Amino acid sequence: MPRYVALVLLAACSTHEPPPWEAYEPWSDAWVLAHAETYVGDREARRDAMEASLTNPENLYGQARLGAYGLREGGWDALPEWQPRVEPLTDAHVDALVAGERPARPTTPFWNEETPTTWDEWSALGERVFFELPLRDEALWEPVVRDAALAARVGLVKDGDSWPGLVWVASVDGGATVGITCALCHVGVREGALEVGRARRELDYGVAQIESAERRGVTLDPVTRGRFESWGPGRADVIEDVADTPIAIPDLWGLREQRLLTQAGTLTHGDPMALAIRQETQYVQANRGRTRPPRVLMFALAVFLYDLRTPPAREVSDAAAAARGEATFRRECVRCHALSNGAGGLVSTAEVGTNPELGDGSARGTGGYRPSPLLRVVDAAPYLHHGAVESLSSLLSATRDEPGHDYGVGLAEDEKADLLVYLGGL
Ligand code: HEC
Ligand code: HEC
Incomplete structure:
Protein backbone atom coordinates (compact mmCIF):
# COMPACT_ATOMS: atom_id res chain seq x y z
CA MET A 1 0.00 0.00 0.00
CA PRO A 2 1.48 3.46 -0.88
CA ARG A 3 2.42 5.39 2.24
CA TYR A 4 -0.07 8.25 1.80
CA VAL A 5 -3.00 5.82 1.55
CA ALA A 6 -2.02 4.29 4.84
CA LEU A 7 -1.82 7.73 6.39
CA VAL A 8 -5.23 8.71 5.08
CA LEU A 9 -6.67 5.49 6.49
CA LEU A 10 -5.07 6.14 9.83
CA ALA A 11 -6.45 9.67 9.82
CA ALA A 12 -9.93 8.33 8.99
CA CYS A 13 -9.74 5.89 11.93
CA SER A 14 -8.61 8.48 14.39
CA THR A 15 -11.48 10.86 13.62
CA HIS A 16 -13.95 8.19 14.82
CA GLU A 17 -16.35 8.25 11.91
CA PRO A 18 -19.84 7.42 13.16
CA PRO A 19 -20.81 3.86 12.18
CA PRO A 20 -22.81 3.71 8.92
CA TRP A 21 -25.95 2.49 10.68
CA GLU A 22 -26.16 5.38 13.09
CA ALA A 23 -28.37 7.37 10.73
CA TYR A 24 -31.17 4.79 10.82
CA GLU A 25 -33.92 3.61 13.14
CA PRO A 26 -32.56 0.55 15.03
CA TRP A 27 -33.79 -2.74 13.57
CA SER A 28 -35.25 -1.06 10.45
CA ASP A 29 -34.30 -2.74 7.16
CA ALA A 30 -31.91 0.13 6.34
CA TRP A 31 -30.25 -0.15 9.76
CA VAL A 32 -29.80 -3.90 9.31
CA LEU A 33 -28.28 -3.55 5.82
CA ALA A 34 -25.95 -0.77 6.94
CA HIS A 35 -24.06 -3.44 8.94
CA ALA A 36 -23.27 -5.58 5.89
CA GLU A 37 -20.07 -3.95 4.75
CA THR A 38 -18.63 -3.69 8.24
CA TYR A 39 -19.39 -7.34 9.00
CA VAL A 40 -18.00 -8.61 5.71
CA GLY A 41 -14.93 -6.41 5.55
CA ASP A 42 -13.84 -5.20 8.98
CA ARG A 43 -12.14 -7.88 11.05
CA GLU A 44 -11.70 -5.73 14.10
CA ALA A 45 -15.36 -4.73 14.15
CA ARG A 46 -16.31 -8.38 13.80
CA ARG A 47 -14.10 -9.33 16.69
CA ASP A 48 -15.69 -6.62 18.83
CA ALA A 49 -19.19 -7.69 17.78
CA MET A 50 -18.39 -11.32 18.62
CA GLU A 51 -17.10 -10.36 22.07
CA ALA A 52 -20.16 -8.19 22.71
CA SER A 53 -22.45 -11.06 21.73
CA LEU A 54 -21.20 -13.56 24.32
CA THR A 55 -23.57 -13.50 27.29
CA ASN A 56 -21.10 -15.64 29.25
CA PRO A 57 -17.56 -15.54 27.79
CA GLU A 58 -16.51 -18.30 30.18
CA ASN A 59 -18.55 -21.14 28.67
CA LEU A 60 -17.14 -23.45 25.97
CA TYR A 61 -19.16 -21.70 23.29
CA GLY A 62 -17.58 -18.38 24.26
CA GLN A 63 -14.09 -19.78 24.74
CA ALA A 64 -14.09 -21.44 21.32
CA ARG A 65 -14.98 -18.14 19.67
CA LEU A 66 -12.63 -15.99 21.73
CA GLY A 67 -9.82 -18.38 20.82
CA ALA A 68 -10.47 -18.55 17.09
CA TYR A 69 -12.73 -15.82 15.71
CA GLY A 70 -11.62 -12.52 14.22
CA LEU A 71 -7.97 -12.97 15.21
CA ARG A 72 -5.29 -10.80 13.66
CA GLU A 73 -3.62 -13.96 12.43
CA GLY A 74 -4.71 -17.55 12.03
CA GLY A 75 -7.86 -18.96 13.64
CA TRP A 76 -11.10 -19.40 11.76
CA ASP A 77 -10.56 -16.29 9.60
CA LEU A 308 -39.42 -14.33 7.93
CA ARG A 309 -43.14 -13.68 8.29
CA THR A 310 -44.88 -14.89 11.40
CA PRO A 311 -47.88 -16.97 10.28
CA PRO A 312 -51.29 -15.51 11.12
CA ALA A 313 -52.47 -15.92 14.71
CA ARG A 314 -55.36 -18.21 15.40
CA GLU A 315 -58.81 -16.74 15.74
CA VAL A 316 -59.85 -16.24 19.37
CA SER A 317 -63.26 -17.81 19.96
CA ASP A 318 -64.22 -15.81 23.03
CA ALA A 319 -62.97 -12.20 23.11
CA ALA A 320 -64.19 -11.52 26.65
CA ALA A 321 -62.38 -14.57 28.01
CA ALA A 322 -59.22 -13.53 26.13
CA ALA A 323 -59.41 -10.05 27.68
CA ARG A 324 -59.70 -11.55 31.16
CA GLY A 325 -56.81 -13.88 30.33
CA GLU A 326 -54.73 -10.94 29.19
CA ALA A 327 -55.27 -9.22 32.52
CA THR A 328 -54.06 -12.36 34.30
CA PHE A 329 -51.06 -12.51 31.96
CA ARG A 330 -50.18 -8.91 32.82
CA ARG A 331 -50.40 -9.68 36.52
CA GLU A 332 -48.63 -13.05 36.59
CA CYS A 333 -46.41 -13.34 33.55
CA VAL A 334 -45.41 -10.07 31.95
CA ARG A 335 -42.69 -9.25 34.46
CA CYS A 336 -40.63 -11.89 32.65
CA HIS A 337 -42.41 -12.26 29.30
CA ALA A 338 -42.00 -8.53 28.81
CA LEU A 339 -41.22 -7.98 25.12
CA SER A 340 -43.94 -7.72 22.50
CA ASN A 341 -43.03 -11.20 21.21
CA GLY A 342 -43.29 -12.61 24.75
CA ALA A 343 -39.57 -13.06 25.34
CA GLY A 344 -37.62 -11.18 28.00
CA GLY A 345 -34.40 -10.87 29.99
CA LEU A 346 -32.49 -13.83 31.41
CA VAL A 347 -34.04 -15.56 34.46
CA SER A 348 -31.70 -17.57 36.69
CA THR A 349 -32.08 -21.35 36.70
CA ALA A 350 -32.62 -21.19 40.45
CA GLU A 351 -35.56 -18.84 40.00
CA VAL A 352 -37.30 -20.58 37.12
CA GLY A 353 -36.57 -24.01 38.61
CA THR A 354 -36.61 -26.01 35.35
CA ASN A 355 -33.92 -28.62 34.62
CA PRO A 356 -30.71 -26.59 35.04
CA GLU A 357 -28.37 -28.82 33.00
CA LEU A 358 -28.28 -26.62 29.92
CA GLY A 359 -28.60 -23.24 31.63
CA ASP A 360 -25.86 -23.97 34.19
CA GLY A 361 -23.84 -26.22 31.89
CA SER A 362 -20.28 -25.51 30.87
CA ALA A 363 -21.11 -25.77 27.16
CA ARG A 364 -23.49 -22.87 26.61
CA GLY A 365 -24.60 -22.02 30.10
CA THR A 366 -25.33 -18.51 31.25
CA GLY A 367 -26.77 -19.34 34.66
CA GLY A 368 -30.29 -18.96 33.36
CA TYR A 369 -32.92 -19.35 30.67
CA ARG A 370 -34.54 -16.79 28.48
CA PRO A 371 -38.32 -16.42 28.87
CA SER A 372 -39.47 -18.17 25.71
CA PRO A 373 -41.01 -16.01 23.02
CA LEU A 374 -44.75 -16.68 22.92
CA LEU A 375 -45.58 -15.93 19.28
CA ARG A 376 -47.95 -18.69 18.09
CA VAL A 377 -47.22 -20.52 21.33
CA VAL A 378 -50.37 -22.63 21.06
CA ASP A 379 -48.77 -24.48 18.14
CA ALA A 380 -45.35 -24.79 19.79
CA ALA A 381 -45.84 -27.85 22.01
CA PRO A 382 -43.99 -29.50 23.66
CA TYR A 383 -42.78 -26.67 25.89
CA LEU A 384 -39.72 -25.40 27.73
CA HIS A 385 -36.11 -25.52 26.58
CA HIS A 386 -36.05 -29.31 26.60
CA GLY A 387 -39.58 -29.87 25.31
CA ALA A 388 -40.53 -31.61 28.54
CA VAL A 389 -44.11 -30.35 29.02
CA GLU A 390 -46.62 -31.58 26.47
CA SER A 391 -49.33 -28.91 26.61
CA LEU A 392 -50.12 -25.41 27.86
CA SER A 393 -52.71 -26.75 30.30
CA SER A 394 -50.11 -29.12 31.70
CA LEU A 395 -47.70 -26.17 32.07
CA LEU A 396 -50.34 -24.48 34.23
CA SER A 397 -51.16 -27.64 36.18
CA ALA A 398 -50.17 -27.98 39.84
CA THR A 399 -49.93 -31.78 39.47
CA ARG A 400 -47.43 -31.85 36.61
CA ASP A 401 -44.36 -34.07 37.16
CA GLU A 402 -41.80 -31.91 35.38
CA PRO A 403 -40.38 -29.42 37.89
CA GLY A 404 -40.05 -25.67 37.53
CA HIS A 405 -41.88 -22.72 35.96
CA ASP A 406 -44.64 -22.88 38.56
CA TYR A 407 -46.14 -19.56 37.48
CA GLY A 408 -49.89 -19.65 37.22
CA VAL A 409 -50.29 -23.16 38.62
CA GLY A 410 -52.12 -21.78 41.65
CA LEU A 411 -54.70 -19.82 39.65
CA ALA A 412 -58.38 -20.67 39.91
CA GLU A 413 -59.62 -23.03 37.17
CA ASP A 414 -61.66 -20.35 35.42
CA GLU A 415 -58.68 -17.99 35.44
CA LYS A 416 -56.55 -20.72 33.87
CA ALA A 417 -59.20 -21.32 31.23
CA ASP A 418 -59.23 -17.61 30.33
CA LEU A 419 -55.44 -17.46 30.30
CA LEU A 420 -55.37 -20.41 27.88
CA VAL A 421 -57.81 -18.61 25.58
CA TYR A 422 -55.53 -15.56 25.64
CA LEU A 423 -52.38 -17.63 24.97
CA GLY A 424 -54.22 -19.36 22.11
CA GLY A 425 -54.51 -16.07 20.24
CA LEU A 426 -50.86 -14.99 20.53
C1 HEC B 1 -39.91 -15.40 36.68
C2 HEC B 1 -40.04 -15.28 35.24
C3 HEC B 1 -41.22 -15.90 34.55
C4 HEC B 1 -42.55 -15.74 34.85
C5 HEC B 1 -43.17 -14.95 35.97
C6 HEC B 1 -43.27 -16.51 33.87
N1 HEC B 1 -42.41 -17.10 32.98
FE1 HEC B 1 -42.90 -18.27 31.42
N2 HEC B 1 -40.96 -18.66 31.10
C7 HEC B 1 -39.90 -18.13 31.80
C8 HEC B 1 -38.68 -18.77 31.39
C9 HEC B 1 -37.29 -18.43 31.90
C10 HEC B 1 -39.04 -19.73 30.45
C11 HEC B 1 -38.09 -20.74 29.78
C12 HEC B 1 -37.79 -21.82 30.83
C13 HEC B 1 -37.15 -23.05 30.27
O1 HEC B 1 -37.18 -23.24 29.05
O2 HEC B 1 -36.63 -23.85 31.07
C14 HEC B 1 -40.46 -19.64 30.27
C15 HEC B 1 -41.20 -20.42 29.40
C16 HEC B 1 -42.57 -20.29 29.19
C17 HEC B 1 -43.33 -21.03 28.22
C18 HEC B 1 -42.79 -22.07 27.25
C19 HEC B 1 -42.89 -21.61 25.81
C20 HEC B 1 -42.24 -22.56 24.87
O3 HEC B 1 -42.41 -22.35 23.65
O4 HEC B 1 -41.54 -23.49 25.27
C21 HEC B 1 -44.63 -20.62 28.33
C22 HEC B 1 -45.80 -21.10 27.51
C23 HEC B 1 -44.67 -19.65 29.38
N3 HEC B 1 -43.40 -19.45 29.87
C24 HEC B 1 -45.82 -19.01 29.80
C25 HEC B 1 -45.90 -18.26 30.98
C26 HEC B 1 -47.12 -17.84 31.56
C27 HEC B 1 -48.50 -18.10 30.99
C28 HEC B 1 -46.79 -17.18 32.71
C29 HEC B 1 -47.72 -16.56 33.72
C30 HEC B 1 -48.70 -17.44 34.29
C31 HEC B 1 -45.36 -17.19 32.81
N4 HEC B 1 -44.86 -17.87 31.74
C32 HEC B 1 -44.65 -16.60 33.82
C33 HEC B 1 -39.99 -17.15 32.75
C34 HEC B 1 -41.16 -16.75 33.38
C1 HEC C 1 -30.27 -30.31 13.60
C2 HEC C 1 -31.28 -29.29 13.72
C3 HEC C 1 -30.89 -27.86 13.42
C4 HEC C 1 -30.32 -27.36 12.28
C5 HEC C 1 -29.88 -28.12 11.04
C6 HEC C 1 -30.25 -25.93 12.48
N1 HEC C 1 -30.76 -25.59 13.69
FE1 HEC C 1 -31.07 -23.72 14.39
N2 HEC C 1 -31.59 -24.47 16.17
C7 HEC C 1 -31.72 -25.80 16.48
C8 HEC C 1 -31.90 -25.96 17.90
C9 HEC C 1 -32.09 -27.27 18.65
C10 HEC C 1 -31.84 -24.66 18.45
C11 HEC C 1 -31.90 -24.27 19.93
C12 HEC C 1 -30.46 -24.13 20.39
C13 HEC C 1 -30.33 -23.61 21.79
O1 HEC C 1 -31.30 -23.11 22.33
O2 HEC C 1 -29.21 -23.65 22.32
C14 HEC C 1 -31.67 -23.74 17.33
C15 HEC C 1 -31.61 -22.35 17.46
C16 HEC C 1 -31.50 -21.48 16.40
C17 HEC C 1 -31.57 -20.05 16.50
C18 HEC C 1 -31.86 -19.24 17.75
C19 HEC C 1 -33.31 -18.93 17.80
C20 HEC C 1 -33.77 -18.30 19.06
O3 HEC C 1 -34.99 -18.21 19.26
O4 HEC C 1 -32.95 -17.90 19.88
C21 HEC C 1 -31.39 -19.54 15.25
C22 HEC C 1 -31.40 -18.09 14.83
C23 HEC C 1 -31.18 -20.67 14.37
N3 HEC C 1 -31.26 -21.84 15.10
C24 HEC C 1 -30.93 -20.57 13.03
C25 HEC C 1 -30.46 -21.65 12.28
C26 HEC C 1 -29.90 -21.50 10.96
C27 HEC C 1 -29.80 -20.20 10.19
C28 HEC C 1 -29.51 -22.74 10.55
C29 HEC C 1 -28.77 -23.12 9.29
C30 HEC C 1 -27.47 -22.57 9.19
C31 HEC C 1 -29.87 -23.67 11.62
N4 HEC C 1 -30.41 -22.96 12.65
C32 HEC C 1 -29.71 -25.04 11.56
C33 HEC C 1 -31.70 -26.84 15.58
C34 HEC C 1 -31.15 -26.75 14.31
Missing part, protein backbone atom coordinates in the same frame (compact mmCIF):
# COMPACT_ATOMS: atom_id res chain seq x y z
CA ALA A 78 -7.63 -18.06 7.97
CA LEU A 79 -9.68 -21.12 6.96
CA PRO A 80 -10.40 -21.63 3.27
CA GLU A 81 -13.81 -20.39 2.15
CA TRP A 82 -16.15 -23.23 1.22
CA GLN A 83 -18.09 -22.80 -2.00
CA PRO A 84 -19.79 -26.17 -2.26
CA ARG A 85 -21.18 -27.64 -5.43
CA VAL A 86 -24.65 -28.53 -4.40
CA GLU A 87 -28.27 -28.93 -5.53
CA PRO A 88 -31.56 -29.52 -3.68
CA LEU A 89 -32.25 -33.21 -3.06
CA THR A 90 -35.13 -34.32 -5.30
CA ASP A 91 -37.05 -37.50 -6.04
CA ALA A 92 -34.75 -38.04 -9.02
CA HIS A 93 -31.79 -38.44 -6.64
CA VAL A 94 -33.80 -40.65 -4.32
CA ASP A 95 -35.07 -42.85 -7.16
CA ALA A 96 -31.49 -43.33 -8.31
CA LEU A 97 -30.39 -44.25 -4.78
CA VAL A 98 -33.25 -46.75 -4.49
CA ALA A 99 -32.10 -48.30 -7.78
CA GLY A 100 -28.62 -48.66 -6.29
CA GLU A 101 -27.06 -45.93 -8.45
CA ARG A 102 -25.06 -42.87 -7.41
CA PRO A 103 -26.65 -39.67 -8.77
CA ALA A 104 -24.19 -37.43 -10.62
CA ARG A 105 -21.92 -35.12 -8.67
CA PRO A 106 -23.21 -31.52 -8.80
CA THR A 107 -20.93 -29.19 -10.72
CA THR A 108 -22.32 -25.66 -10.24
CA PRO A 109 -20.82 -23.61 -7.39
CA PHE A 110 -23.42 -22.45 -4.88
CA TRP A 111 -22.93 -18.73 -5.39
CA ASN A 112 -21.88 -16.42 -8.25
CA GLU A 113 -19.89 -14.23 -5.80
CA GLU A 114 -22.01 -11.15 -6.46
CA THR A 115 -22.82 -9.11 -3.35
CA PRO A 116 -26.51 -8.17 -3.19
CA THR A 117 -27.44 -4.49 -2.97
CA THR A 118 -31.15 -4.30 -2.06
CA TRP A 119 -33.02 -5.83 0.89
CA ASP A 120 -34.90 -8.17 -1.43
CA GLU A 121 -31.70 -9.37 -3.10
CA TRP A 122 -30.06 -10.02 0.28
CA SER A 123 -33.14 -11.87 1.50
CA ALA A 124 -33.46 -13.96 -1.68
CA LEU A 125 -29.81 -15.01 -1.41
CA GLY A 126 -30.33 -15.79 2.27
CA GLU A 127 -33.33 -17.96 1.43
CA ARG A 128 -31.15 -20.05 -0.87
CA VAL A 129 -28.56 -20.36 1.90
CA PHE A 130 -31.25 -21.46 4.37
CA PHE A 131 -32.55 -24.17 2.05
CA GLU A 132 -29.46 -25.19 0.10
CA LEU A 133 -26.11 -24.35 1.70
CA PRO A 134 -25.14 -27.50 3.60
CA LEU A 135 -23.90 -27.23 7.16
CA ARG A 136 -22.11 -30.50 6.50
CA ASP A 137 -22.61 -33.73 4.64
CA GLU A 138 -24.54 -36.40 6.49
CA ALA A 139 -24.61 -39.70 4.68
CA LEU A 140 -26.79 -41.14 7.46
CA TRP A 141 -29.84 -39.73 5.64
CA GLU A 142 -29.29 -41.84 2.51
CA PRO A 143 -30.85 -45.04 3.88
CA VAL A 144 -33.60 -42.92 5.42
CA VAL A 145 -34.72 -41.22 2.19
CA ARG A 146 -34.62 -44.57 0.40
CA ASP A 147 -37.40 -45.83 2.70
CA ALA A 148 -40.48 -43.57 2.39
CA ALA A 149 -42.17 -44.95 5.52
CA LEU A 150 -39.06 -44.39 7.62
CA ALA A 151 -38.57 -40.92 6.14
CA ALA A 152 -42.09 -39.96 7.21
CA ARG A 153 -41.64 -41.55 10.63
CA VAL A 154 -38.55 -39.46 11.44
CA GLY A 155 -40.18 -36.24 10.23
CA LEU A 156 -38.74 -35.67 6.76
CA VAL A 157 -41.12 -33.64 4.61
CA LYS A 158 -41.61 -33.08 0.90
CA ASP A 159 -42.21 -29.86 -1.00
CA GLY A 160 -43.25 -30.96 -4.47
CA ASP A 161 -40.49 -33.31 -5.50
CA SER A 162 -37.81 -31.82 -3.23
CA TRP A 163 -36.92 -32.59 0.39
CA PRO A 164 -36.55 -29.32 2.35
CA GLY A 165 -33.43 -29.46 4.50
CA LEU A 166 -31.64 -32.09 2.42
CA VAL A 167 -29.30 -31.41 -0.50
CA TRP A 168 -27.06 -33.41 -2.79
CA VAL A 169 -23.53 -32.14 -2.34
CA ALA A 170 -20.19 -32.91 -3.94
CA SER A 171 -17.78 -34.32 -1.39
CA VAL A 172 -14.01 -33.91 -1.20
CA ASP A 173 -13.36 -37.52 -2.16
CA GLY A 174 -14.79 -36.95 -5.67
CA GLY A 175 -18.20 -38.43 -4.93
CA ALA A 176 -21.39 -36.86 -3.67
CA THR A 177 -23.74 -37.44 -0.76
CA VAL A 178 -26.67 -36.03 1.18
CA GLY A 179 -26.07 -32.84 3.18
CA ILE A 180 -28.26 -31.04 5.71
CA THR A 181 -29.31 -27.39 5.79
CA CYS A 182 -31.12 -25.05 8.17
CA ALA A 183 -34.46 -26.11 6.65
CA LEU A 184 -34.11 -29.60 8.11
CA CYS A 185 -34.90 -28.28 11.59
CA HIS A 186 -36.42 -24.89 10.85
CA VAL A 187 -39.14 -25.67 8.30
CA GLY A 188 -42.13 -27.21 10.03
CA VAL A 189 -45.61 -28.36 9.23
CA ARG A 190 -48.90 -26.98 10.51
CA GLU A 191 -52.11 -28.58 9.37
CA GLY A 192 -50.42 -30.18 6.41
CA ALA A 193 -48.77 -26.98 5.13
CA LEU A 194 -45.07 -26.19 5.30
CA GLU A 195 -44.15 -23.07 7.26
CA VAL A 196 -40.69 -21.59 6.93
CA GLY A 197 -39.28 -20.73 10.35
CA ARG A 198 -41.50 -23.17 12.23
CA ALA A 199 -39.58 -25.73 14.27
CA ARG A 200 -39.65 -29.21 12.73
CA ARG A 201 -41.16 -30.75 15.83
CA GLU A 202 -41.65 -34.10 14.10
CA LEU A 203 -37.95 -34.48 13.33
CA ASP A 204 -36.60 -37.46 15.23
CA TYR A 205 -32.87 -37.25 14.75
CA GLY A 206 -32.22 -40.00 17.28
CA VAL A 207 -34.45 -42.58 15.57
CA ALA A 208 -32.98 -41.53 12.20
CA GLN A 209 -29.50 -42.28 13.53
CA ILE A 210 -30.52 -45.65 14.97
CA GLU A 211 -32.43 -46.84 11.89
CA SER A 212 -29.76 -45.57 9.52
CA ALA A 213 -27.04 -47.37 11.46
CA GLU A 214 -29.02 -50.61 11.30
CA ARG A 215 -29.55 -50.29 7.56
CA ARG A 216 -25.85 -49.63 7.02
CA GLY A 217 -24.90 -52.61 9.16
CA VAL A 218 -23.31 -50.40 11.83
CA THR A 219 -23.68 -51.56 15.44
CA LEU A 220 -24.22 -48.73 17.90
CA ASP A 221 -22.90 -49.23 21.39
CA PRO A 222 -25.71 -49.38 23.98
CA VAL A 223 -24.83 -45.99 25.49
CA THR A 224 -25.00 -44.16 22.16
CA ARG A 225 -28.17 -46.00 21.22
CA GLY A 226 -29.74 -45.08 24.57
CA ARG A 227 -28.88 -41.43 24.02
CA PHE A 228 -30.45 -41.41 20.55
CA GLU A 229 -33.56 -43.10 21.94
CA SER A 230 -33.88 -40.53 24.70
CA TRP A 231 -33.99 -37.48 22.42
CA GLY A 232 -37.51 -37.79 21.05
CA PRO A 233 -38.98 -35.71 18.24
CA GLY A 234 -38.36 -31.97 17.89
CA ARG A 235 -35.22 -32.02 19.99
CA ALA A 236 -31.66 -32.08 18.79
CA ASP A 237 -28.37 -32.20 20.56
CA VAL A 238 -26.77 -29.34 18.66
CA ILE A 239 -23.87 -29.13 21.08
CA GLU A 240 -21.00 -30.98 19.49
CA ASP A 241 -18.77 -31.23 22.51
CA VAL A 242 -20.86 -32.46 25.44
CA ALA A 243 -22.58 -35.72 25.95
CA ASP A 244 -26.28 -35.25 26.14
CA THR A 245 -28.33 -32.09 26.26
CA PRO A 246 -31.07 -32.31 23.64
CA ILE A 247 -32.70 -28.92 23.16
CA ALA A 248 -36.11 -28.13 21.71
CA ILE A 249 -35.90 -26.57 18.26
CA PRO A 250 -37.38 -23.04 18.51
CA ASP A 251 -39.54 -21.19 15.99
CA LEU A 252 -37.56 -18.44 14.27
CA TRP A 253 -40.15 -15.69 14.07
CA GLY A 254 -39.76 -12.22 15.51
CA LEU A 255 -35.96 -12.44 15.74
CA ARG A 256 -35.49 -8.68 15.39
CA GLU A 257 -37.12 -8.24 18.78
CA GLN A 258 -35.15 -10.98 20.46
CA ARG A 259 -32.31 -9.60 22.57
CA LEU A 260 -31.19 -13.08 23.70
CA LEU A 261 -30.67 -15.91 21.26
CA THR A 262 -31.03 -19.60 22.15
CA GLN A 263 -32.90 -21.09 25.08
CA ALA A 264 -30.13 -20.39 27.55
CA GLY A 265 -29.64 -16.91 26.11
CA THR A 266 -26.10 -17.85 25.10
CA LEU A 267 -25.94 -14.91 22.71
CA THR A 268 -26.80 -11.29 23.26
CA HIS A 269 -28.36 -10.01 20.07
CA GLY A 270 -27.41 -6.34 19.96
CA ASP A 271 -27.11 -6.05 16.19
CA PRO A 272 -27.20 -8.10 12.97
CA MET A 273 -23.50 -8.87 13.24
CA ALA A 274 -24.24 -10.99 16.32
CA LEU A 275 -26.59 -13.19 14.28
CA ALA A 276 -24.34 -13.30 11.20
CA ILE A 277 -21.41 -14.33 13.42
CA ARG A 278 -23.57 -16.97 15.12
CA GLN A 279 -24.33 -18.47 11.72
CA GLU A 280 -20.76 -18.15 10.44
CA THR A 281 -19.35 -19.93 13.47
CA GLN A 282 -22.12 -22.54 13.36
CA TYR A 283 -21.00 -23.43 9.84
CA VAL A 284 -17.35 -23.55 10.90
CA GLN A 285 -18.10 -25.87 13.81
CA ALA A 286 -20.51 -28.03 11.79
CA ASN A 287 -17.62 -28.49 9.36
CA ARG A 288 -15.33 -29.38 12.26
CA GLY A 289 -13.20 -26.32 11.69
CA ARG A 290 -12.04 -27.28 8.21
CA THR A 291 -13.62 -24.46 6.19
CA ARG A 292 -15.58 -21.28 6.69
CA PRO A 293 -18.59 -20.03 4.73
CA PRO A 294 -18.37 -16.86 2.60
CA ARG A 295 -19.41 -13.99 4.87
CA VAL A 296 -21.73 -12.41 2.31
CA LEU A 297 -23.78 -15.61 2.52
CA MET A 298 -23.92 -15.44 6.32
CA PHE A 299 -25.13 -11.86 6.25
CA ALA A 300 -27.71 -12.80 3.62
CA LEU A 301 -28.88 -15.61 5.89
CA ALA A 302 -29.37 -13.16 8.75
CA VAL A 303 -31.40 -10.84 6.51
CA PHE A 304 -33.57 -13.77 5.44
CA LEU A 305 -34.21 -14.72 9.07
CA TYR A 306 -35.22 -11.14 9.88
CA ASP A 307 -37.50 -11.21 6.84
